Amino acid sequence: MSFLRSEFFYNYRRSTSAVIGSALMLTFGIAVLIGPFLVAQNPYDIAALDLMDSYKPPVWLDGGEAQFPLGTDGQGRDVWASILYGARISVFIGLVAMIASCTIGTILGLIAGFYGGIIDSVIMRIADIQLSFPSILIALFLMSAVGTGIDKVLIALTAVGWVVYARTVRGSTLSEIKKEYVQAAKVAGLPNTAIIRKHVLPNVLTPLIVIATIQVGTFVLIEASLSFLGVGVPITQPSLGLLIKNGFDVLFSGLWWTSVFPGLAIMMLVFGINLFGDFLRDELNPRLK
Amino acid sequence: MTDPTPMLEVRDLEMHFPIGGGVLDRLKLDSKGLRIDRPVVHAVNGVSFRINRGQIMALVGESGCGKSTVAKTIARIYQPTAGEIRIEGEDIASYGFADMLPVRSKMQMIFQDPYASLNPRQRVRDIVAEPLLQQMKTAADRKEVPARTQALLAKVGLNAEHAGRYPHQFSGGQRQRIGIARALSVMPGLIIADEPVSALDVSIQAQILNLMMDLRDEFGLSYLFISHDLSVVHHIADTVGVMYLGFMVETAPRDTLFARPRHPYTRALLSAAPSIKARRDTEEITLMGEVPSALSLPSGCCFRTRCPFAWDRCAQERPVLKDVGDNQSVACHLIDEPERDRS
Amino acid sequence: MTTTDNTLLAVHDLRTYFHTFSGTVKAVNGVSFAIGKGEVMGLVGESGGGKSVVGFSILGLIDSPGRIMGGKILLDGEDLAQAGEDRLRQIRGREISMVFQDPMTSLNPLHTVGQQMDEVLRLHTDLDAAARRTACIEMLESVGISRAADRLGAYPHQFSGGMRQRVVIAIAMLARPRLIIADEPTTALDVTIQSQILKLMRRQIADKGASMILITHDLAVVSEMADHITVLYCGKVVERGRTRDLIETPSHPYTRGLIDSIPDPANRHARLKQIPGTVPDIRNLPQGCNFRDRCPRAQALCAEQEPELRPQNGAQWAACHYPLQPGDSA
Numbered sequence: 001m002s003f004l005r006s007e008f009f010y011n012y013r014r015s016t017s018a019v020i021g022s023a024l025m026l027t028f029g030i031a032v033l034i035g036p037f038l039v040a041q042n043p044y045d046i047a048a049l050d051l052m053d054s055y056k057p058p059v060w061l062d063g064g065e066a067q068f069p070l071g072t073d074g075q076g077r078d079v080w081a082s083i084l085y086g087a088r089i090s091v092f093i094g095l096v097a098m099i100a101s102c103t104i105g106t107i108l109g110l111i112a113g114f115y116g117g118i119i120d121s122v123i124m125r126i127a128d129i130q131l132s133f134p135s136i137l138i139a140l141f142l143m144s145a146v147g148t149g150i151d152k153v154l155i156a157l158t159a160v161g162w163v164v165y166a167r168t169v170r171g172s173t174l175s176e177i178k179k180e181y182v183q184a185a186k187v188a189g190l191p192n193t194a195i196i197r198k199h200v201l202p203n204v205l206t207p208l209i210v211i212a213t214i215q216v217g218t219f220v221l222i223e224a225s226l227s228f229l230g231v232g233v234p235i236t237q238p239s240l241g242l243l244i245k246n247g248f249d250v251l252f253s254g255l256w257w258t259s260v261f262p263g264l265a266i267m268m269l270v271f272g273i274n275l276f277g278d279f280l281r282d283e284l285n286p287r288l289k
Numbered sequence: 290m291t292d293p294t295p296m297l298e299v300r301d302l303e304m305h306f307p308i309g310g311g312v313l314d315r316l317k318l319d320s321k322g323l324r325i326d327r328p329v330v331h332a333v334n335g336v337s338f339r340i341n342r343g344q345i346m347a348l349v350g351e352s353g354c355g356k357s358t359v360a361k362t363i364a365r366i367y368q369p370t371a372g373e374i375r376i377e378g379e380d381i382a383s384y385g386f387a388d389m390l391p392v393r394s395k396m397q398m399i400f401q402d403p404y405a406s407l408n409p410r411q412r413v414r415d416i417v418a419e420p421l422l423q424q425m426k427t428a429a430d431r432k433e434v435p436a437r438t439q440a441l442l443a444k445v446g447l448n449a450e451h452a453g454r455y456p457h458q459f460s461g462g463q464r465q466r467i468g469i470a471r472a473l474s475v476m477p478g479l480i481i482a483d484e485p486v487s488a489l490d491v492s493i494q495a496q497i498l499n500l501m502m503d504l505r506d507e508f509g510l511s512y513l514f515i516s517h518d519l520s521v522v523h524h525i526a527d528t529v530g531v532m533y534l535g536f537m538v539e540t541a542p543r544d545t546l547f548a549r550p551r552h553p554y555t556r557a558l559l560s561a562a563p564s565i566k567a568r569r570d571t572e573e574i575t576l577m578g579e580v581p582s583a584l585s586l587p588s589g590c591c592f593r594t595r596c597p598f599a600w601d602r603c604a605q606e607r608p609v610l611k612d613v614g615d616n617q618s619v620a621c622h623l624i625d626e627p628e629r630d631r632s
Numbered sequence: 633m634t635t636t637d638n639t640l641l642a643v644h645d646l647r648t649y650f651h652t653f654s655g656t657v658k659a660v661n662g663v664s665f666a667i668g669k670g671e672v673m674g675l676v677g678e679s680g681g682g683k684s685v686v687g688f689s690i691l692g693l694i695d696s697p698g699r700i701m702g703g704k705i706l707l708d709g710e711d712l713a714q715a716g717e718d719r720l721r722q723i724r725g726r727e728i729s730m731v732f733q734d735p736m737t738s739l740n741p742l743h744t745v746g747q748q749m750d751e752v753l754r755l756h757t758d759l760d761a762a763a764r765r766t767a768c769i770e771m772l773e774s775v776g777i778s779r780a781a782d783r784l785g786a787y788p789h790q791f792s793g794g795m796r797q798r799v800v801i802a803i804a805m806l807a808r809p810r811l812i813i814a815d816e817p818t819t820a821l822d823v824t825i826q827s828q829i830l831k832l833m834r835r836q837i838a839d840k841g842a843s844m845i846l847i848t849h850d851l852a853v854v855s856e857m858a859d860h861i862t863v864l865y866c867g868k869v870v871e872r873g874r875t876r877d878l879i880e881t882p883s884h885p886y887t888r889g890l891i892d893s894i895p896d897p898a899n900r901h902a903r904l905k906q907i908p909g910t911v912p913d914i915r916n917l918p919q920g921c922n923f924r925d926r927c928p929r930a931q932a933l934c935a936e937q938e939p940e941l942r943p944q945n946g947a948q949w950a951a952c953h954y955p956l957q958p959g960d961s962a
Contacts, residue, residue, distance in 0.1 A: 010653060180401065180405045181405060181407055181408040183364075184406055184419075185419065187364050187420070188419045188420035188423055189423035198408075199408050202408075202410040351824065351825075460911070462910060463910070490849060491678070491849065491851070491890055492678060493678075493910070495907070496906045498895070498904055499904050517822065517823065520852075520896075520897065523895060524896075525895075557824055558823060560827075561824045561827035563826070563827070563830070565852045565891065565894060575828070579793075579794055
């Protein structure tokens with residue numbers, strides 16, 4: 001396969017951080033896809049829970065049981081199973097919000113950059129205002145206005161996330177439309193929409209790959225923060241952030257495992273994404289070559 | 290000149306660009322109070338010329354003289370500020386997108402930069418077919434496109450297997466051939482070539498110039514050929530227009546212009562061009578200084594700030610192109626007062 | 633190659649390779665030439681010929697993945713290819729200076745022209761501040777910049793393109809170097825500005841008794857400037873000789889092709905003579921002569937054996953099995 005002989009793959013193999021990062025991402029990918037089939041207990045099936053199992057420590061501590069490798073929480077839920085289910089929700093939210101942000105941001109950036117003038121001013125001033133607030137604050141505002149739920153989290157994250165794409169795409173668009181191939185398309189008689197779609201869009205996408213990768217990690221963190229603050233996902237669909245919150249109340253009474261393991265899971269997920277994202281940034285940025 | 294309607298006729302073409310930024314950036318506070326500043330680049334300031342069928346007209350001048358802007362305005366990449374652009378007699382200066390579409394099959398363009406003028410993400414066959422597809426209205430017509438694309442590539446010296454490749458797999462000269470095939474695809478009568486060989490190595494330059502001349506002979510094309518290279522212009526052009534700061538300062542048939550340049554700028558340009566011939570000892574006009582800004586044109590003659598002959602009249606009165614015989618026209622007050630020419 | 637007392641710089645069998653992912657690029661592959669004191673040598677070739685890499689190699693400015701793999705660069709007998717970075721830093725600017733195509737890349741946009749000129753003098757001379765300032769003003773005036781004392785405080789962006797190139801030349805000449813390497817110094821300039829700059833460089837070189845390597849693709853420019861010309865193709869010298877000899881009676885078909893490609897006003901109705909094909913991929917050069925696929929004179933021998941640089945007529949050398957004789961048609 002020609003990909004295995006490409007320069008990209010060659011550099012990837014020589015980059016330890018990229019290999020570690022992608023291994024972490026791959027692990028989470030597998031966990032998200034087949035994780036629920038790996039564990040016996042569905043932590044959100046009330047019938048499967050037994051209050052007698054509550055606050056069991058991890059297996060290597062006194063009182064730990066092989067059935068619950070990372071211990072259990074107050075309802076007798078297996079922490080390991082909760083993490084596998086929770087990662088699913090966290091990754092789902094991160095990916096969907098990223099795709100929505102990327103689509104909306106790219107379209108707005110293309111319009112702003114290509115047409116310029118008033119449209120450009122309006123879009124970019126909204127983006128500026130957006131950027132002048134901390135993203136968690138905007139999300140908090142929106143959540144308090146529209147309520148909680150996974151769909152609301154997605155809306156809040158998208159409202160925060162489109163700006164970075166719009167700005168990047170607008171900048172690339174401005175430099176692409178000065179190039180002669182865009183002028184050639186005008187001389188060929190292509191309407192503006194076709195010029196944007198066939199000529200500008202394919203040439204502004206590369207830098208977005210890096211942004212999109214890293215943004216999934218950022219979104220996982222923001223979602224965790226929102227859930228931790230109690231305005232994120234509902235209690236029936238707990239993400240990793242909500243797991244931390246649930247364990248937080250008992251964190252200082254020695255029952256640390258209910259919070260710490262989900263926290264480590266988030267950390268490894270985001271760390272993996274960022275390592276790989278940095279590698280992509282170095283590889284795809286022609287100026288660093 | 291048996292054909293009464295020229296392929297291209299340009300009259301008093303003007304192209305001014307407002308410069309950058311939104312309203313907030315242009316807001317200015319000075320002694321006259323708060324106002325919105327509207328600085329304008331005077332890129333082209335009333336240029337007129339005509340190109341007959343099968344003729345090659347070259348526009349020469351230094352960077353910033355507006356020659357490329359003239360080309361791109363005629364190709365209607367820009368909307369002209371004023372003036373007429375007649376393609377086979379039809380004034381297209383104020384045409385909108387839909388009106389322009391049929392005109393695009395009469396006029397195409399070749400660009401300067403063989404790297405930037407081809408979309409890196411498009412295959413060669415799609416690049417070449419692009420203008421053609423805009424003219425094809427029926428599915429039956431479109432069926433012919435692949436065959437025509439192959440024929441076009443062969444015509445410019447590329448192979449059929451090149452059609453599926455991407456631009457980065459080609460050298461500069463080959464890329465320029467792809468650009469020529471694209472321009473040729475709709476069989477236009479007029480090709481506007483904006484510095485088509487200046488980014489190429491000299492041996493490749495010769496290949497492309499020969500190709501362009503062959504195509505002219507085969508299809509009876511007219512060219513508007515933009516160049517800063519006088520040896521190239523001397524080789525290819527029938528008529529030459531010399532531009533300076535957005536004005537046409539001299540036009541003449543090639544041999545006349547190179548043998549008897551009249552405008553001081555033309556003379557300076559000719560004497561500054563390096564040559565591989567043995568060193569000449571002809572007296573030459575050496576220009577001091579550099580081209581003034583097109584944001585604020587000098588009063589009177591645009592060239593007076595660098596002209597060795599300039600006198601007070603040149604600052605007061607802008608010279609207009611005057612016919613001096615043999616189809617040569619010169620915009621210079623020296624034509625009226627030849628005794629001031631001290632060279 | 634003969635080295636005489638008058639030789640300032642002698643390059644022997646220089647090899648500079650770039651080890652890239654897609655293979656080794658032998659950008660300079662066995663280049664030899666010599667420049668006498670006060671001489672101007674033109675280094676001519678098309679893109680990919682390796683001419684700029686020769687200039688950078690002389691100054692020791694080859695960065696990874698590039699490396700000088702062999703050869704000698706003798707400046708007055710001292711081998712720069714073996715010199716350490718400290719020694720090279722002394723030589724750059726002091727003994728050898730460089731003028732690049734784009735003046736914006738060689739001037740620091742954040743420092744005034746005066747600061748940048750002063751720095752050169754501080755590094756390479758013992759002058760005190762007042763003497764340095766006087767020297768800077770004199771140098772700016774000598775490159776035709778008026779009100780030089782005022783302009784010392786100006787930043788590079790406040791000068792036009794031609795003026796900037798004058799400043800670059802002034803900086804290059806400041807420490808009175810013995811050799812100037814000018815890499816396409818006028819390619820970015822308009823023709824009337826180009827002629828000003830070329831005249832200026834010619835005068836500066838003559839006044840100061842310096843030597844110059846003029847790297848360019850433009851045969852017309854070198855023919856007006858240089859005493860000798862060395863023609864590169866695919867990292868090798870294909871021909872060298874005195875300027876007029878080489879232009880009027882080229883021995884190598886490539887040189888002949890380059891000259892014939894320039895439109896000749898006297899012969900305008902003819903088609904331009906062109907060199908067919910394109911430069912071969914330098915990572916994957918053919919066996920034998922690199923030019924044979926494009927050469928009208930190529931025969932079986934050219935595919936088997938690489939031609940050596942041999943004397944042709946008098947002082948002219950060419951690397952060709954079947955060199956052109958004066959009077960031959962291409």
